[in-house]
Amino acid sequence: MILTLIALPSIALLLFLSQELLNSYYSRIITLIGIYGIMAVSLTLVNGISGVFSLGHAGFIAVGAYTSALLTLSPEQKEMTFLIEKLVWPLNSIQIPFFWATIIAGLVAAVFAFLIGWPSLRLTGDYFAIATLGFSEIIRIFALNLNSITNGALGLKALPDHTNVWWAWGWLLVTVATVLSLAYSSFGRALRAIREDRVAAQAMGINVFKHQLTAFVLGGFFAGISGSLYGHWLSTIDPRTNTFGILLTFNVLIMIVLGGLGSITGAIIGGALFAFLSEWLRFLEGPMNILGFKIMGISGMRMLVFSGLFVIIMIFWPRGLMGRSEFSWDGLVSVFKRRYKR
């Protein structure tokens, strides 16, 4: 507890130093780690802790990104961007600060989560996964075609680059604090009980549907927040690419499985590792000189090595890096003790 209190300011100090000392490329990656962390933690609440397997996370992230982008762009910019059809009335004339736009993005995503969760949480297991997968595809199709709101295939461009290290890591802190305290309350215990045995949980007086819906909506809320941050980090939202498509869901899924499905701190580690590796491995795609052989860069090589690394991690840590346990200082100490005893 005390160590955690010391750790938080030191992380803040490190972030500050990284801003001062490192170039903007690195500080962008550090920001991305924060954003991925939020995505992973919010999906962990749904997939890891309450045990409903959602594949619709990208849908909520996209909803959040669009919502906040439409709120932070200036009316003149919107006038210029919306070439196909004019933006509908209330949206075309408002511009609000980034903080509020992000909150509203979260709320709108939560409403979407409620609307999709209400009918589909009556399904279980694979059926629910397919329903949410369908939902995120529907969001993408709507984004492509709803010209008067999303600007259709042209997407939204030149978003103000509001997202910096502080926004990303600040929201990460809020997300982690909320999800952690919830997951380790009676509510979280009930969710884990549902994950372990749905029938028995219901027989012990737990309203399974309501609990899962609450978790799903909250997961949607933080997904919306991360979407807002992600949109303003990329500064473009293009529905034609897969940035906000199914691939994003699977990337987030990789993060949480990598970190350990059901572990919140594991999700952050998974997110950080994912962000770090996917950038760091870029050197593989440049021209290389191995043993005198000159190799031209092969694009896509990065992803190949990336997947190889995941397979290796899954072989040695089949339940992810953290399993279902959380990071604790005692745990860290005991790891080092074991090292030195050998």
Next chain:
Amino acid sequence: MSLLTLENVTMKFGGLTAVKDVTLRVEEGEIFGLIGPNGAGKTTIFNMITGHYKPTDGRILFRENEITALQPDKITRTGIARTFQNIRLFRDLTVLENVMVSQHHTIASNGKAVSWFFKSVTRLGYSEKEREMRNKALELLSVLGLEMLANEKSSALSYGSQRLLEIARAMATGATLLLLDEPAAGMNASETAGLVDTIRRIRDDFGLTVLLIEHDMKLVMGLCERIMVLDHGRTISEGDPAFVQKDVRVIEAYLGREWVTVGK
């Protein structure tokens, strides 16, 4: 009026009639046994009482309120809790957590849910409630002799202890009627003897009513005050242990018709 009443309850699965026209009254404070050969419909009756199945016909009343086909969690909140024949503990949770989960509905039931939700996020006034639940859970564990195992994962427990934990978990819901589905299955003789004492003790100390299914005849005859015998979904005999043991229809159901004629 009886604590639990089943009125002419019938359960059909397609063409199969699992339970036919069963009427059952359980009085407050008694230990009632439900026995019968495999496939007689005993567990089906449990599943109907707890709302896991919706009876095809008939009514189920608890404290004179109709509970027929309510959702299982609602039925539990009215005061009926069960254990499972094939143990269904929350395997990845600790023994203590398993028991605490059952108390969750007391703080998150209708109306209180929203205020409670913010309480647990902000942690304001929450730890007191948590401590209360923890203490109650520990007390129940010590009643069943599991307090030493409180921080073990429930899946690490021996079979007999898991059965006891299922009872503790059911009791923690605050139920007044316990439905025990084969509580002694997989237990050795000394564990079974201990179980008989335990069930009697919790009935007396907590003012519970117990309805149990069991195949161990020694346990049933020694523990239950009234017994109902089912065969092929129908009631074939009902009464105290001495009466049921002598009933020709019961012997016939268990041992076959020839045995009855030879016995005469």
